[in-house]
Amino acid sequence: MEKAKISAYQLFILIVLFELGSALLVPIAIEAKQDAWLAILIGMVGGFCLYLVYHGLYSYYPDIPPTEYLQKIMGSFLGKILAFIYVLYFIYLSARVLRDFGEMLITSFYWDTPLFILNTLMALLVIYTVRKGIEVLARTSELLFVLIFLLGISVLFLIVVSGIIQISNLKPVLEEGIKPVLKTTFTQTLYFPFGEVIIFAMILPYLNRPAKVKQIGLLAIGFSGLILASVMAINVSVLDVNNITRSPFPLLSTIQTIEVAGFLERLDVYFILITVIGVFFKMCLFFYASVVGTANLFKVKESARLAFPLGLAILILSITIASNYSEHIKEGLHVITLYLHLPLQVIIPSLLLLIAFIKNKKKKRKQSKNLFPKRKYRLVERDKK
Amino acid sequence: MNHKWILLFLIMTSTVFISGCWNQKELNELAIISAMAIDKNEDGKYVKTIQLVNPVNVAGGLQGGGSGQSPTVTVYTAMGDSVLEAHFHATSKVSRRLYHGHANLIVISEELATEEGIIDILDAFERDPEIRMTSRVVIAHHTKAGDLLKSLTAIDKIPAEKVNGTIQTTEKARGESMEVNLQDVVTTLTSAGKETVISGFSLKGDIQQGKKIENIQQSELDTTIESDGLAIFKEGKLVDWYQGEMSRGVVWILDKIHQTDVILDREGQENILTYTILRQKTRVSADTTNDLPVLTVRVRAEGDIREVRSQIDLTDPYEILDIEKELEKEIKKQLENTVIRTQQNKSDIFGFGEVVRRSDPQKWKNMKNDWNDTYFPNLKVNVKVEAFIRRSGNRTNSYLSDMEQ
Amino acid sequence: MSYVFIFKTKESKNDRKIQEINNQNQSNNRPPNLIESSLSKNLEVIKQKTGNSSDIIIRPLKIGHNSQIKIAILYVKGMVDNQSVNDSVIESIMNNQNLSEKLIPQDVLEVLIEDVVAVGGIKVVSDWEKLFTALMSGETITLIDGISKGVCASTQGGQRRSVQESTTDVSIRGSKEAFNESIETSIAMVRRIINNTDLWVESFNIGKMTKTEVSIMYINGIAKNEIIEEVRKRLKGINIDGILESGYIEQLIEDQTTTTFPTIYHTERPDTVAGNLLEGKIAIFVNGTPFVLLVPALFIDFFQSAEDYYERFDIATAIRFLRTVIFFISLVGPAIYIAATTFHQEMIPTELAIIIAAQRESVPFPAFIEALIMEITFEILREAGIRMPKAMGSTISIVGALVIGQAAIQAGIVSPAMVIVVSLTAIASFATPSYAVAISARLVRFIFMVSAATFGFYGIILVFIMLIVHLCSLRSFGVPYMSPLAPFIREEAGDTIFRRPIWAYKKRPRLISGQNRVSQGEDQKPQPPRTRIMKNTTNVEKGEPNES
Numbered sequence A: 001m002e003k004a005k006i007s008a009y010q011l012f013i014l015i016v017l018f019e020l021g022s023a024l025l026v027p028i029a030i031e032a033k034q035d036a037w038l039a040i041l042i043g044m045v046g047g048f049c050l051y052l053v054y055h056g057l058y059s060y061y062p063d064i065p066p067t068e069y070l071q072k073i074m075g076s077f078l079g080k081i082l083a084f085i086y087v088l089y090f091i092y093l094s095a096r097v098l099r100d101f102g103e104m105l106i107t108s109f110y111w112d113t114p115l116f117i118l119n120t121l122m123a124l125l126v127i128y129t130v131r132k133g134i135e136v137l138a139r140t141s142e143l144l145f146v147l148i149f150l151l152g153i154s155v156l157f158l159i160v161v162s163g164i165i166q167i168s169n170l171k172p173v174l175e176e177g178i179k180p181v182l183k184t185t186f187t188q189t190l191y192f193p194f195g196e197v198i199i200f201a202m203i204l205p206y207l208n209r210p211a212k213v214k215q216i217g218l219l220a221i222g223f224s225g226l227i228l229a230s231v232m233a234i235n236v237s238v239l240d241v242n243n244i245t246r247s248p249f250p251l252l253s254t255i256q257t258i259e260v261a262g263f264l265e266r267l268d269v270y271f272i273l274i275t276v277i278g279v280f281f282k283m284c285l286f287f288y289a290s291v292v293g294t295a296n297l298f299k300v301k302e303s304a305r306l307a308f309p310l311g312l313a314i315l316i317l318s319i320t321i322a323s324n325y326s327e328h329i330k331e332g333l334h335v336i337t338l339y340l341h342l343p344l345q346v347i348i349p350s351l352l353l354l355i356a357f358i359k360n361k362k363k364k365r366k367q368s369k370n371l372f373p374k375r376k377y378r379l380v381e382r383d384k385k
Numbered sequence B: 001m002n003h004k005w006i007l008l009f010l011i012m013t014s015t016v017f018i019s020g021c022w023n024q025k026e027l028n029e030l031a032i033i034s035a036m037a038i039d040k041n042e043d044g045k046y047v048k049t050i051q052l053v054n055p056v057n058v059a060g061g062l063q064g065g066g067s068g069q070s071p072t073v074t075v076y077t078a079m080g081d082s083v084l085e086a087h088f089h090a091t092s093k094v095s096r097r098l099y100h101g102h103a104n105l106i107v108i109s110e111e112l113a114t115e116e117g118i119i120d121i122l123d124a125f126e127r128d129p130e131i132r133m134t135s136r137v138v139i140a141h142h143t144k145a146g147d148l149l150k151s152l153t154a155i156d157k158i159p160a161e162k163v164n165g166t167i168q169t170t171e172k173a174r175g176e177s178m179e180v181n182l183q184d185v186v187t188t189l190t191s192a193g194k195e196t197v198i199s200g201f202s203l204k205g206d207i208q209q210g211k212k213i214e215n216i217q218q219s220e221l222d223t224t225i226e227s228d229g230l231a232i233f234k235e236g237k238l239v240d241w242y243q244g245e246m247s248r249g250v251v252w253i254l255d256k257i258h259q260t261d262v263i264l265d266r267e268g269q270e271n272i273l274t275y276t277i278l279r280q281k282t283r284v285s286a287d288t289t290n291d292l293p294v295l296t297v298r299v300r301a302e303g304d305i306r307e308v309r310s311q312i313d314l315t316d317p318y319e320i321l322d323i324e325k326e327l328e329k330e331i332k333k334q335l336e337n338t339v340i341r342t343q344q345n346k347s348d349i350f351g352f353g354e355v356v357r358r359s360d361p362q363k364w365k366n367m368k369n370d371w372n373d374t375y376f377p378n379l380k381v382n383v384k385v386e387a388f389i390r391r392s393g394n395r396t397n398s399y400l401s402d403m404e405q
Numbered sequence C: 001m002s003y004v005f006i007f008k009t010k011e012s013k014n015d016r017k018i019q020e021i022n023n024q025n026q027s028n029n030r031p032p033n034l035i036e037s038s039l040s041k042n043l044e045v046i047k048q049k050t051g052n053s054s055d056i057i058i059r060p061l062k063i064g065h066n067s068q069i070k071i072a073i074l075y076v077k078g079m080v081d082n083q084s085v086n087d088s089v090i091e092s093i094m095n096n097q098n099l100s101e102k103l104i105p106q107d108v109l110e111v112l113i114e115d116v117v118a119v120g121g122i123k124v125v126s127d128w129e130k131l132f133t134a135l136m137s138g139e140t141i142t143l144i145d146g147i148s149k150g151v152c153a154s155t156q157g158g159q160r161r162s163v164q165e166s167t168t169d170v171s172i173r174g175s176k177e178a179f180n181e182s183i184e185t186s187i188a189m190v191r192r193i194i195n196n197t198d199l200w201v202e203s204f205n206i207g208k209m210t211k212t213e214v215s216i217m218y219i220n221g222i223a224k225n226e227i228i229e230e231v232r233k234r235l236k237g238i239n240i241d242g243i244l245e246s247g248y249i250e251q252l253i254e255d256q257t258t259t260t261f262p263t264i265y266h267t268e269r270p271d272t273v274a275g276n277l278l279e280g281k282i283a284i285f286v287n288g289t290p291f292v293l294l295v296p297a298l299f300i301d302f303f304q305s306a307e308d309y310y311e312r313f314d315i316a317t318a319i320r321f322l323r324t325v326i327f328f329i330s331l332v333g334p335a336i337y338i339a340a341t342t343f344h345q346e347m348i349p350t351e352l353a354i355i356i357a358a359q360r361e362s363v364p365f366p367a368f369i370e371a372l373i374m375e376i377t378f379e380i381l382r383e384a385g386i387r388m389p390k391a392m393g394s395t396i397s398i399v400g401a402l403v404i405g406q407a408a409i410q411a412g413i414v415s416p417a418m419v420i421v422v423s424l425t426a427i428a429s430f431a432t433p434s435y436a437v438a439i440s441a442r443l444v445r446f447i448f449m450v451s452a453a454t455f456g457f458y459g460i461i462l463v464f465i466m467l468i469v470h471l472c473s474l475r476s477f478g479v480p481y482m483s484p485l486a487p488f489i490r491e492e493a494g495d496t497i498f499r500r501p502i503w504a505y506k507k508r509p510r511l512i513s514g515q516n517r518v519s520q521g522e523d524q525k526p527q528p529p530r531t532r533i534m535k536n537t538t539n540v541e542k543g544e545p546n547e548s
Helices: A008-023 A030-060 A066-074 A076-108 A115-132 A134-161 A178-189 A194-202 A210-238 A241-245 A250-256 A268-297 A303-320 A325-369 B002-018 B055-059 B083-093 B110-115 B123-127 B145-150 B159-173 B182-190 B213-217 B244-253 B317-345 B352-359 B361-378 C013-028 C039-049 C082-095 C105-116 C128-136 C183-193 C225-236 C246-253 C270-279 C299-303 C313-342 C350-361 C367-387 C390-411 C416-430 C435-473
Strands: B030-040 B046-053 B073-080 B097-099 B105-109 B136-140 B197-204 B224-234 B237-242 B260-266 B269-287 B294-308 B380-391 C056-063 C069-076 C122-125 C140-144 C150-153 C199-206 C212-219 C265-267 C282-286 C292-295
Touching (some): A008 A210, A030 A066, A030 A178, A030 A194, A030 A241, A066 A076, A066 A325, A115 A134, A115 A303, A115 C435, A134 A210, A134 A250, A134 A268, A194 A210, A194 A325, A210 A241, A210 A250, A241 B182, A268 C435, B030 B145, B030 C350, B046 B083, B055 C350, B073 B083, B073 B145, B083 B123, B105 B145, B110 B136, B110 B237, B136 B145, B136 B159, B136 B182, B145 B159, B159 B224, B224 B244, B224 B317, B237 B317, B244 B269, B244 B317, B269 B317, B294 B317, B317 B361, B352 B361, C039 C056, C039 C128, C069 C082, C069 C105, C069 C128, C105 C122, C105 C150, C128 C140, C128 C150, C183 C282, C199 C225, C212 C225, C212 C270, C225 C282, C246 C282, C270 C282, C270 C292, C313 C435
Parallel strands (some): B030 B105, B105 B136, B136 B197, B294 B380
Antiparallel strands (some): B046 B073, B224 B237, B260 B269, B269 B294, C056 C069, C069 C140, C199 C212, C265 C292
16 A cells, blocks of 8 residues: 555546446446436446445544555455456456557447557556556546546537437336336446445555545435436437447447538547546546555555556466457356356445444444553554645 | 666567557658548449548648649549449559548438348448448439549538538528438438438539639539538438428428528518528327327427518517418428428438327337338328517518608 | 755766865865964965966065065956055055054954945954855955965956846836846846845855855745745755756756756746745845846746736736736647648637648658648757857748748648647747746647647647646645645736736735735725825814815
8 A cells, every 4th residue: 555645536536437438438238228318327326235335344443554454354275366356357347447448449430440559558657657556647637537527517518519319219118117227227337337436445545534435425426427328318319229239339330320500520539549548547446446455465565566467467468368359248247247246246345344344343342341451562653745 | 787678678678669550651652632522323332422521622722822723522432242342442542541531421312222221231331440430421412423522612612521521501590401411321321210311412514624724713603512402312222302392391300490481471462471490399209099190290489570571560469470370381381381292201200200109119119110111101190380580680570661652 | 845956967987086186185174263463475386276267467566664564466457446455445545643663463353344445344263164265256466475364355347247137038118127147136126126124035055166155035024934044955965066046046956856846936036036935935146147046936826927016917917907807828739730731620610620631742751741841940940049149040940930930831841721720829939037937838738649649639638637727736935836726825816817806805815925914004095085185184183064
């Protein structure tokens, strides 16, 4: 853990940018057809619950990252193994995000350029940033958030002005009933993008005001959930449901249909700008979490030195995880949700919370019995800024 | 330590430069396509015609000379077994890389649409990231699609612009044409509750004259291209052509009218009043209580009287009310005619199926598969029109009223 | 927070020998009681040390009863105020009654100090080093035969440039004075603005050979003690031959050298310095240059000019906003043009694309090379313009702009659109208030152009993010460079792109100022008078009916 502190506002922005990151890119919840926005909102509620679980764990161990308190809860050996699995999980997710992004660039704009080159550029930038630490990342996020916000507002404005929204495309609501919506939520939206907040369990220890963690996190998840739901709703209303299911990047298709004043058309670059920033943050956070986790697990003093090798690993992984786009998508939507996301995001943290809860109860009982507890260790003073 | 980083950095950056920039294309290395046309010839091969812009001849002026001597566009034709293959063959005729980013027009020939349908030819357009889904689609009426591209036009330097511009202004001013882009076509092809409608364009005159630059060096062109009604499709194949009031009826029910004129007969005389609609809103709703849904089309129109050829007293509100009622009847008649003819064609271009789907998805599921053939032709459609005359332009009564007869 | 010794050289055999000789020479003068009693010996040492320089004037005098006591007055011609030396020192000594009486040498010293020398700053020196420092900075030394002490009188003067208008930082409204090369004048100018005893000045002599006088100035109670301490520490650690300009100091004490962006602000204007001091910054004056350093400096400071505060807030906000846009254009202007015309042609409206394509038909180079040629030509013109004698300056710029540009277009080497883009960018880069940032922007612009030429908009946005990450990682004396935008401090953020009305500045910046943060009283917002007849309501006596 480095000696850094981030403020509440910075945490909020980090969570929002993270959530929006690659979720703006891919068609999330599209299996619910025109009720995709509903599936996203329900997923958001699920995200709240998951966040509360992670926050619960944080409140028991406010100063140490998950890789450490995993060992405290599950015992040293099992904890280390679990922590290692989580680190690998973060690395894998980071590689997935990179691959998603590279595929998008190639499909729409740079089809002659090899995937490796595009991914390398992004990976280099991410490595550079992570080396500088979480404080720099937080400050950068504040500035880039303003930029994304402005871009988003102007795109929204252009979409509305060009009159391509047809609300009727969103009807009928719940055409097939609530079941497909719920199914989509629990097999997809809950884990991507909302369940990925687990990454912030690694970052919460840096917050300078622990009391606000819960409030900020819930607010941020709610905010990003609303934005994602409305973006998806706009996508469906502009393109038709049928077109969306066949489009790999719905937001891009929406932006491509903007035509204002006869010359503001073909504004695909907006899309590149928004997604580059979003993907940058998502990758940075995943990557940072894995670097910090690795440094913590293997007792490396200077975590910045791990950035370059891990970054290379992620780069190569992003090329090798799938040999074509269909495989990549199928993995992402069907395979890893069941085998990776469900256990690692939901089951294990809940179990951990339970165990921590029980342990704490025992500790409290022990403490209340012992009226004059012996001080076992000195209290170490935290470094003031 | 620092040296190693510098060396590494240099190596990495130099590889980037040495290998070249893959996607980089200079503007003067591109052949900018402004329009594409698909035909089918007697051998059954697809004929693709592309209209390339000559930038130097378009811009002219600043660089001095050039304009007026050579045409602003050049047209090439190529053949192939599929659309993409025809496209590839075209590259052997052009010295530069074909660039579709600005291709705003796709023309499909009537024969191709009637015999084969358009279902098979659109996938290549949709999949290519360079081709915009907002490109307009047009059907060539009574001409070869390629001929529409070859004819040179006055006023608009690039013929594709003329086509798009004409359709746009016709839609806005008359309502007899409709801007349809690729996205709309694909959406309606895949949708079960709506069929495709595409605007038509035709060539008037001799194409051999139209190709030459002398054509546009006259005040009255020998060969021109004009907007020509709507093409009605059923399941991807062209089945009918609407023109005039019929096509306007379609545009009306689709709620795309901006401005149009309705001519009324009155007091036994024909074509007495012309009423210009300035604002209108059309709503279609479905009542699914019975087995066969009942559709209601509600029109609410507002406008002015713009031409009077008799001595009608327009200052009398009761007179205005009368005229309004006549208008409503006239509009209702025209719309009903359109509906009847469309029902005969058994192709639901109005999207009534979609309306039913939105109001009662369960019923729609049962009717989906036979909608066009079984249910649609037998639908009862009620047309209700509300027309309002607000003003009469800069004069109240016509000067005819003042003339001593 | 580390800094770099630029002038650390490797020691070779010769260097070592020279150092030994120097040490020997100096060691001769090392014992505390340096000055000899004998005047002639002192004068000999002085002559030897200064190589008998012809501008060091040695004036022997005889004072005392029967002119027994020998004294000598030394000064450097040109560095002293001649009037002061002649009237206050030499004449006072020659004509003073007290000195004519019978005196012993020790008494002479006291009499000189207390009665005779009519100059304000007087001190006594007893070792050579201090004596030479004083002599070389324009003070007049009086040596007395028989006493191993000397009297230094502060008679600095000589011809300096007078106080003139600032050439680099021009303003329409506000004081037109600028600092000049004399450090006393500069410090005095700031003192005139801040008439407060809390304005503290500390002086150092930095530079082995030049012994330049460097002063730091801050307001006690507002500036942060840690920053003051850090500045002192860094200044004391400077160990180089000579300080010729404040730029030397800037480069030796800055936080990070691996960046193109400046972390220390410099200005020529006293009102800017005063304004910043009030916020808690520290000013560093260097003798010999009118440019004063201000520390710590944030990115936002380089986009502000003192004038912003003299105008009203709505205009100032609009102008600041414009500056941001202009800066952005000057950074990415050519890059966007290159990216749009080589990678993303669909972004350009069709008519414009055709026009640009037509222009590019005749140009043999790809867009990037064209941009490079134009940019380099512009840089050449700019450099030439600086060195041009004033008479020819404007002619050359007209020649450069019109003739060369137009001719290049007609020859078909560059396209008109590119000329427009590059000229706009160049003009935009002049609109940035701070020259240092404009230079950085010039360098970074090339990086943007290269990235645009290789990867189009993707390259631009990547470099942009890298730039932001880099800026966010900088610190200026411990303060994050990008505050108050990132970390977002709401109270101060209003002063970055916008400018809050003066009455809204309640507190001083959090990260820069120290203990005392409240800068205004309550209720500073101006109000119209409360009654229609302009009666001052505080004067309404109780019981008196209010006329309204």
